[in-house]
Amino acid sequence: MAAKRFDVVLVGSGAVGLAGALAFAKAGFATCLVGPVPERRDGRTAALLETSLAFLRQIGVGPALEAASQPLRTLRLVDDTPSLFRPPPVEFVAGEIGLEAFGRNIENASLVELLAGAVRADGRITWIPSLADGLSGDAFETVRLKDGSTVSGVLVVAADGRRSRLREEAGLEARETRYPQVALTTILRHGRDHLDASTEFHTESGPFTLVPLPGRRSSLVWVNRPPVAERLMALADPDLARAIEARSHRILGRIEIDGPRGIVPLSTLRVGQLQRGRLALAGEAAHAVPPIGAQGLNLGFADMAMLVQLAAAAREQGGDIGGETVLARYQQARLRDVQVRTTAIDGLNRALLSGLLPLDLARGFGLGLIARIGPFRRAVMRAGLGAARLNAGGSRAGSRSGSAE
Numbered sequence: 001m002a003a004k005r006f007d008v009v010l011v012g013s014g015a016v017g018l019a020g021a022l023a024f025a026k027a028g029f030a031t032c033l034v035g036p037v038p039e040r041r042d043g044r045t046a047a048l049l050e051t052s053l054a055f056l057r058q059i060g061v062g063p064a065l066e067a068a069s070q071p072l073r074t075l076r077l078v079d080d081t082p083s084l085f086r087p088p089p090v091e092f093v094a095g096e097i098g099l100e101a102f103g104r105n106i107e108n109a110s111l112v113e114l115l116a117g118a119v120r121a122d123g124r125i126t127w128i129p130s131l132a133d134g135l136s137g138d139a140f141e142t143v144r145l146k147d148g149s150t151v152s153g154v155l156v157v158a159a160d161g162r163r164s165r166l167r168e169e170a171g172l173e174a175r176e177t178r179y180p181q182v183a184l185t186t187i188l189r190h191g192r193d194h195l196d197a198s199t200e201f202h203t204e205s206g207p208f209t210l211v212p213l214p215g216r217r218s219s220l221v222w223v224n225r226p227p228v229a230e231r232l233m234a235l236a237d238p239d240l241a242r243a244i245e246a247r248s249h250r251i252l253g254r255i256e257i258d259g260p261r262g263i264v265p266l267s268t269l270r271v272g273q274l275q276r277g278r279l280a281l282a283g284e285a286a287h288a289v290p291p292i293g294a295q296g297l298n299l300g301f302a303d304m305a306m307l308v309q310l311a312a313a314a315r316e317q318g319g320d321i322g323g324e325t326v327l328a329r330y331q332q333a334r335l336r337d338v339q340v341r342t343t344a345i346d347g348l349n350r351a352l353l354s355g356l357l358p359l360d361l362a363r364g365f366g367l368g369l370i371a372r373i374g375p376f377r378r379a380v381m382r383a384g385l386g387a388a389r390l391n392a393g394g395s396r397a398g399s400r401s402g403s404a405e
């Protein structure tokens with residue numbers, strides 16, 4: 001049977017694939033999404049920077065997103081290591097660089113749910129709720145499904161996560177660096193207001209981060225060595241809550257566990273190439289970083305925004321939306337940004353883990369400078385905000401953004 005043909009076939013029904021389907025459909029492309037209906041709830045949240053929010057507003061989910069998320073107005077970094085060179089806490093305040101907020105924090109499962117609802121309601125998108133089995137065709141333009149049927153795209157986008165089947169099928173190599181750490185994630189209810197502030201305690205086992213959610217609720221990402229995380233996971237809710245109170249120096253008062261728990265092994269995933277034939281990689285199929293500095297999903301939305309923009313520009317000029325020119329430009333535009341951010345996050349994580357004196361000194365000195373020197377602090381804020389620069393419609397975004405993971 002001949003493959004059904006679309007302009008764009010996206011594989012993967014996580015936040016990146018769903019948002020991409022909405023963006024391509026809105027830009028007028030015949031769009032097919034392949035991926036199972038998402039079900040995972042693991043207490044993970046995503047701090048989305050302003051450029052990601054602009055992208056999501058543009059694809060029509062702005063009001064639902066606003067209702068389910070909380071603004072991030074202050075980002076606090078606290079060195080909670082036994083370092084000899086422990087700097088004072090550093091606070092980044094959005095108002096210092098003329099922003100109302102750096103971004104908004106939302107439970108990942110809620111974001112996926114609202115995007116899935118929008119895809120279902122969009123009559124222009126064909127959603128096949130099944131797993132892709134592989135790729136065929138000289139330029140990887142055909143996606144094989146588990147039931148033996150096929151769909152083809154002028155452009156095929158792999159947004160099927162860090163274990164991407166499509167990336168492997170196309171022979172695009174990925175290098176994964178595993179850390180001796182896992183992240184415990186959950187949702188907390190607390191006695192004190194968070195005042196729209198996210199606090200990241202840097203400890204020698206990794207970051208311990210509280211990020212505000214609507215109401216007196218926050219998400220927790222607690223990075224630890226695996227045996228410690230396993231012991232914490234085995235605790236009953238009230239005992240885990242007491243451990244979190246102690247680790248957070250009770251800045252949020254009394255704590256209760258108010259959501260599912262998850263445990264995620266930490267690694268960095270790097271690829272040397274983002275495209276081959278008609279296939280482009282996006283989201284965690286293309287890059288993964290530890291949860292420090294709110295970069296992961298923001299990078300994924302920036303990938304999608306860029307792809308839609310380049311495809312729309314090619315169509316306007318009568319070009320091939322999945323051809324060599326478009327995909328080479330995509331790679332050129334995204335790979336460098338992804339590499340720079342991956343290296344920075346990897347470096348910070350290793351500096352925390354190493355306990356080596358020179359690294360400790362450098363980190364303490366860097367944070368001390370940021371804490372004391374206003375222009376330097378503002379420059380760091382602007383650099384952190386630059387995860388996503390382009391929006392879905394092909395024009396430059398209002399280009400203000402934020403950070404926190």
Ligand SMILES: Cc1cc2nc3c(=O)[nH]c(=O)nc-3n(C[C@H](O)[C@H](O)[C@H](O)COP(=O)(O)OP(=O)(O)OC[C@H]3O[C@@H](n4cnc5c(N)ncnc54)[C@H](O)[C@@H]3O)c2cc1C
Pocket residue numbers: 011012013014015016017034035036038044045046047048108130131132133159160161162165183185221264282283284285291294295296297298299300404405
């Ligand atoms: C603890 C933690 C905290 C984080 N916090 C932040 C944050 O604050 N800000 C931020 O920007 N990022 C954050 N991230 C990163 C963010 O969660 C990820 O970047 C994001 O969820 C990745 O989305 P994705 O759609 O690329 O991949 P996934 O969410 O992995 O989605 C992939 C999808 O593809 C589907 N799939 C897999 N195989 C196939 C197949 N063969 N066929 C069809 N479909 C398939 C899967 O079912 C899944 O639905 C955090 C990560 C962690 C671990």
